[in-house]
Amino acid sequence: MYLWNQSEERLNRFAGLLKGERLTFQIHYWGTVRHLTANVVHKHSFYEICYVNGGTATYAEGDAEYPLREGVLFCSRPGVYHQIKDVDRLDLLFVAFEPDETQSDANEFELYDRALKQGAVWLENQAISPSVQLWKSLLLPEGPLRPMPVSLLPQLAHALLVSFQAPLGGALKPEPVQQASNNALLINRAKLYIRDNLSGNLTLPEVAHYLNLSERHLSRLFAGSILESFSMLVRSERVRAAERLLARTNDPIKEIAERTGFASVHYFTRTFTRAKGISPAAFREASRRNE
Known part of the structure; x- marks a missing residue:
């Protein structure tokens, strides 16, 4: 053998x-x-x-x-x-x-x-x-x-x-171990799913189904663990992804809006400007000057 x-x-x-x-x-x-x-x-x-x-x-x-x-x-x-x-x-x-x-x-x-x-x-x-x-x-x-x-x-x-x-050493009393809570792991899985699927029409039922949770349970997790609603998290992740694309690519703003899941260029521009205090075009220009 x-x-x-x-x-x-x-x-x-x-x-x-x-x-x-x-x-x-x-x-x-x-x-x-x-x-x-x-x-x-x-x-x-x-x-x-x-x-x-x-x-x-x-x-x-x-x-x-x-x-x-x-x-x-x-x-x-x-x-x-x-x-x-x-x-x-x-x-x-x-x-x-x-x-x-x-x-x-x-x-x-x-x-x-x-x-x-x-x-x-x-x-x-x-x-x-x-x-x-x-x-x-x-x-x-x-x-x-x-x-x-x-x-x-x-x-x-x-x-x-x-x-x-x-x-x-199994007979000995184990030392206390700090472990990530199950809630934190679920929130992290939800965030990863959202980041990887931004171009789609993300909904709370969709993510809850992916995690095998009820919508109510997932909603409570967001509110209790990260003090942010599901819709707020999705919006912030869309803006964060758009930031990276604006700074690192020459893709048209319309295409970036579509890839990050915004329904229209107008909605993308309004949401991005409200979140970052600067329009997408101005953000791209500023990022290029700072390179």
């Missing part, structure tokens, strides 16, 4: 130091091994996360023992004595690493390190988890399937290590 030795070699060659915007990881080694034998009691100064792709064994950590079988993800933490024993044809994926405190955001480093140190040691039923699926995408497949391009390995390997924080 996979080219184990070649996959290990490729990862160790191209996915070493993994730099991210807020977290950076030092990789000590990647491993992809079939039929692993038992090892002695030992410890590391770094994290080693393993996934069982087949076979069975027992993972011992201190006085605790955990069964290893296909689908199990487990984490050996720094300074903790551990051992894999009672092995029967064990196939493992593993990666040894540590987050780089000097090259990471201090808060992100603390959250990640705490999640892995205080979180779960052993998780089962991980075969179709996002982390394991991402991990396997880094391997070289047998047969006609094309492998992931080498150029993507560092980014995807970084994403894999970041992803371990969720399952292994």
